[in-house]
Amino acid sequence: MTEFARVIRDLVSVLPAVLYRPPKDNEKKSLGRLFQETAARYADKSAIVFEGRELSWGEFNILVNRLAHALKGQGVQRGDCVGLLMENRIEMLACFFALAKLGAATGLINTSLQSKSLVHCINITNATKCIVGQELIGSIADVKDELPLSDNDFIWVKDEALTSSVAEVGPDSLAPSWALDVMATLDTMPSDNLPETLDIRAGEKACYILTSGTTGLPKAALILHRRYLAASEPYARIGFRAKQTDRIYLCLPLYHFTGLGPGVGTSLYSGASIFLRRRFSASNFWSEVREHQTTLFVYVGELCRYLAMQKESPDEKNNPIQTMVGNGLRPDVWDVFRQRFKIPRITEFYGSSEGNAFFINLLNKDKTIGTTSADILLVKYDFDADEMVRDAKGKLAEVNDGEPGVLLMKIDDRFKFDGYNDKKASNSKVLSDVRKKGDRWFNTGDVIKKIDVGFALGLAHYQFVDRLGDTFRWRSENVSTNEVGEILNANSQIEIANVYGVEVPGVEGRAGMAAITLRHGVEFDSDEFSNYVMTEMPAYARPVFIRIQPAAETTVTFKLFKASLRKQSYNLSEVEDVIYVLKPKSSRYEVLDNEFYQSIINGQHGY
Template sequence: MSHADLITLPRLLSRLPRLLVDLPGIVKGLHIGNRSRGAYPVSLASCIETAARDNPNGAALIQDDEQLSYAELERWTNQLAHYLRAHGLRQGDSVALMFENRFELLAGVIACAKLGAVSALLNSSQRGRVLAHSIKLAEPRMVLVGEELFAAFGEVADELALPAEACHYFADRPTWRDPGEAPAGWNNPAAELHDYPVNAPLLERAVRADDPCFFIYTSGTTGLPKAVVFNHGRFMKGYGAFGFAAVRLDRTDRMYVSLPFYHGTAMVVCWGSVLAGQAALIMVRKFSASRFWDEVQRHQATAFGYVGELCRYLLDQPQRPTDADNPIRVMVGNGLRPSIWQTFKQRFAVERVVELYASSEGNIGFTNLLNLDNTVGFSPYPYAIVRYDQEREAPLRENGHLQRVAKGEVGLLLGKITEKTPFHGYTDARDTERCILRDVFEPGDAWFNTGDLMRDMGFRHAQFVDRLGDTFRWKGENVSTTQVEAVLDAVAQISETVVYGVEIANTNGRAGMACIRLACAPQDFDFHALLAHLRQELPAYAVPLFLRLSAQLETTGTFKHKKAPLKEQAYDLDRCHDPLYAWLPGSDCYVPLTRELQAAIAAGTYRY
């Protein structure tokens, strides 16, 4: 980390004029978040209703050539809510939603919210056992399935054994004006909605802040997902904090979102910001780096949502003279690496980067309100960054208590569990309890363990460093995969990198291995120069001992690299069919890994 990244008083004071201009919005956003808890009557649906009342003719949703106004969206979702209630959905029930990014997904979320029902936001890439597990976690009363995922549902239908009356089908078309046909035995809601009222359904009890709004799925330690309970109050916190305090859109704005809406960045941060500004959401079915800027121009988007790897893919595209000539003025998301932060802003002339830190299950968050570089920003919530023992894989305790790190140091981020910052956890109580640390600073206190390493930047600002699982120990030292990836990413002819630790027989800890995607043929790449560069830029213990060349790095729906398969295959030539290279002790170049070399390494011929 550059010392210049630390937050100093002069840096803060330089942002004071802008802060004073934005202060009313910040105060309003924090007020919305602070009151949206407990039994306070508030709902995601109220955001739609407010926008439909105040900006009825404004564009609410845009996709390709389709567009819906806020008034049209309100009428459609009211009718869908009445339909679902007529088919047995009650307040507190859950509904499994299986759609790719399309209007029907958001319509389902809104309709459920209007009834006080819970939407299970299923990952559209899940199949088989994982999909069945995710649906079962939600215990749904019914399932809404888009044509695009009909086959995926069919693979697990027998295991789920949902009755026919619980299964509702939406053709892959604009169903609000063209319902299409449903398969035999399936309900077709779009064909019946015209029979239902256009006014909002009345409830016996108003939806409250602590009522669950949707389930968002996150990775589980067993390899199966966990369902995070996301309540209406948390959605309203995002609506307030990002919509009014940080992103600050208005009715003239359009936000381009190509992230999947089964995750919180798109569903809460991006959509919440759009609703707060009563702006337009440009909903993109699937991300395309080659089409991204053309579509931004076509729709005249003024903002977009991102995750860090999305920005890397955009930088990898060939430069064009028009790169800086675009209508974008603000981007919001998470994971923009310091190594590409300035390059991205300058190439694409982005004025503001609203970097954030949050997790689907977490009880705290950070937001870059002041548009500072290389930071996830400021948190108004009670948190602590504490010393962490990598070898014991546990926070350090002295005299029974944890110890806070000093400014500039790295530690484990904890969020204090309070009435204003509750931890709602998962559908499984055991998973919930495993994430709580107790008696941290005083007897009886409770803190959410984020599992993330953060650097204290000073003045309640932080910088994301690593997931705990992404930091490994080698030669008695902690190796940050993020640090190594940043150095590799800066090398010419390397387009993409993921770093992880692998075991070598008869050694302690894990050695570094990097899976890289080259922008040239391997025979045209200088492996000797690469090693020299890495040895110059990194401590000796952090230099990867193994390289894997891959034509395509597998990612999740939110562009996070899938490290588990890479770690499992390691440098085993029987399991890995990509070209492998090794740095042998005493040499000055990576060399192709052969079966003979692999056997020699396993036999301890080479002393690492």
Template sequence: MSGQDVISFPQFAAKIPQLVSGVTGLIKGLKVGDTTDKTKPVGLGKCLQDCARANPQGTAIAFENREISYREFDEWTNRIAHCLQSAGIRKGDAVAVMIENRPELLAVITGCAKIGAISALVNTSQRGKVLCHSINLVEPKMAIIGEELIEAYQDVESTLSLTADDRYFVADSDGLKHPASAPEGWHNLMQLAGRASDASPATVDTIFPDDPCFYIYTSGTTGMPKAVVFNHGRFMKAYGSFGFAAVRLNSEDRMYVCMPFYHATALAVCWGSVLAGNAGLVIARRFSASRFWQDIRDHRATAFGYVGELCRYLIDQPPSPRDADNQVRVIVGNGLRPTIWKSFKQRFGIPRVMEFYASSEGNIGFTNLLNFDNTVGMCPFPYAIVQYDQENETPVRDRKGRMVRVRKGEAGLLIGEITDKTPFHGYTDAEKTRKSILTDVFEKGDAWFDTGDLMRDIGFKHAQFVDRLGDTFRWKGENVSTTEVERIVDGCDHVSETVAYGVEIPHTNGRAGMASVRLNCDIAAFDFQALLAELRRDLPAYAIPVFLRISDDVEKTGTFKHKKAPLKQAGFDIHQVTDPIYVWLPGADTYVPLTREIHEAILAGHYRF
């Protein structure tokens, strides 16, 4: 299939034996993920306990030169749970967790989960105002900070609602065995946990589907980061639907994950799949294209998690005779582009691509169970793809006020019906939750979640991701809120007005940030280096605009909304734009004028953004 094809009956019929062979796992996955019984104890803590009973000596986590068995990891998380209880943390309390990818992060998250505390999983690349907002948003009772991020936390500490007594330190070392000294005035979590009981806390059996497990931050469609409620029931859905129905690992498997665990893809989809199979989780602190396949071989990984950008970086590496020298039999993730899908599978010898579609806040998901190319697969829950008027930014309704489903092959807005089995738990922001619900869609009184995404119906209940709507764009595997970027840029010296949007750069995935900026000084007097330094302090690297368009004014609608469509269409094309354009080139510490030579080099792919 190409990116525009639909699935034919012969194509679908050829996959029926594969569907039949996976029915047992599919049924088990749906049963495990069924959270309609609100009185049944479930959750992350119980999933780990099941693994510790079934595979006590098996590898739970491998990280660099460390391997931790399921029994060791379960007991470690019990110690942390008891330690947090002794510090006064109770069910329903939020705990801000800011630790990079390493075993301590998952131990802390699980320790919280076992007592019903909610881990607020702060994006470790956030700094300044955005970091302060994310922490204060959830009103945490405690902050657990990794040694590697102490400085970032201390930079905003004076503006946080937490007191000095609520700071807990986690060394960047070997967990309980080598807990390094904490800074003065900080509690050393692992030293305290070392003195706690390793018995399972009784609270594990008091965790139910609707109890929150994590707060996962998302850009949403407007404003600063939102904290999405990800409850234990949703974790069970990921554990069941991906673990048993889709990925299907076993105790001999190892999944390599180099994506950040503050995202649901790594935390719920990948780790949930590992736990369901009593398999091993191999953690990399961060992604490295040059080391990736050697890591895979060194750790004997048979699976890995991905986002589209990761795959693009891998295929951009120089070909090697060892490209297919690996034991990988399945990969799971989202965003693998149709332009590289088949070549990626062939070059690296990947038999199964378990592409999926989901969002941290959404109530439905798609999984490529039948291993078709170029599709997010199918969804077992009620959804619809409806006609969408992009000019007026609203779903199309007929004369009766009802929405209209698209035909096979057409693209439209994806919506998920809100039911007992597919609830929408919303955000910590009640107004944002209200705006995400569509009512009277097909009949009076019904309710549907607005995903904000365009999908194409390609037939036989399969869909293909098309694009994102609203005030977000995706870059470096992250959702970027244009409103958040605008707010930060507007706060910089000599900036009067900002309009942020995403633009496509050839040979990259997603959209890079671009901002149309109006200055209150002469452009020759403006300090572009100082601007970039300020943006690097207050925004994650992926959210910083790559291009700046210096404009005298910004076109607006009659209701004073910025007209972004013409800006997006022109992009950074110097043949269409008469305004000066500046670019932040890879490795540079300032913006420089976009010359004809630089423009041609960008289009030719000579810069690696």
């Protein structure tokens, strides 16, 4: 087949989804209704496989209905928000769908958060109740008294894996006295669909995605039913081209939109079943793909790099995966999946939980985030001054084709910006009067560039380049340098911390590095500092490198100067200051010596 014929075939196959328009806010379309309709259509077909359990769509719908009736009996009602802290498992999705059927929003909480960050995430969504899995009950127990919730507002969901491992029923297998065991009441609950589900409108709240914001201060990105439906259908039809006979390998955390949208959303639109995993395992991946005949795979780039580093396995040969959809796939790893793993279709996409539009590689081109139907601008950025470039008239200057620029996406009636639960945070992401007076643009904070992918019917294609300095990506999480800096500045040893991201060979994204200036007369105490960082930050937010700097450098406008620090990075031949490193699986910062530095450069570091 010629390139022209292949592109025409691809375009024709996705045309219905390309022409798709999101539902209007007052339409009676919702996540719960979509789940219910899919369950009715494929009632006897497999819906989900997890740790030796398998439910048909009909069985899954009954479980969801009983949970919804139980939650309704506990006072959960339309318009409420309920926090959900649970690992990937059947019950996690069942709670999510049950709340959607009731018209209540789910506050999806990152399972790695604890203490202050966990309290913040529950409070920021104004959650009236909190559902917590048995496997994470300790995290809630530690902060229960700091939350504006009573004992009747905590709902406990047992974990079959933990319960079955307890020889006899004891305290560890039972709900604590301050939480309701919702699963214990399910057999007495009605199994029929709830009448309110059919009345929920597209403009109502479906969930909050708590952006992976580093230090326990995430922002709550609002996802309306309209937004979820508008994003998920293209992933299903354009990205995966999913059918009811497909099975999706899903191992990404469901509190992030990549797993929840392309993964779960595709299943809802197509009837494809899900093979669900609590967490990713590179060593088990190909054997499970073959055992469960998973034809579709939802990825992030970091997972793909781990798979590319594995030794060749007999199971990877002639594997059943036909299409993979995700983001962050590096060009060199892309080649491995094409050539070694022989994946026919790779649909990279670009978007964010709070963003108003997305890009998708609908024509199966190599090494591109694809194209978009949104109106966009790529503007020049001065990395040294850390600001966008303006022309002589004061307008933002656009880049030339092929040059990297900061991506702005126009906010209009089709590509609405729902923003965060925090109005101030939402406003900070919007630029006005960019092209003409009164226009509004979403500032992604990401740098992309236009690339030539060959014949593409005139559709412009783009490639992701990097995040701007104030935010970087590490271990599949977004890390805010400002928020990390605020936490470090609260340490008794530190006068000021300047945080930035640096490259680590063979690793996706950037590792955190902080140039810190100590208080007058203070000698750096690594043990105290290490304990502080381990306590105050989740693992992905902790700086990997610490540079002890005599004095902080600032620009003429007193902004912390980062350009030279980023450039010097942790290069021992360029930096005279002492640098500390947090080695993999370590909980203590130690001086970076030449031996470990060389192991980093050679890609033998273990990060």
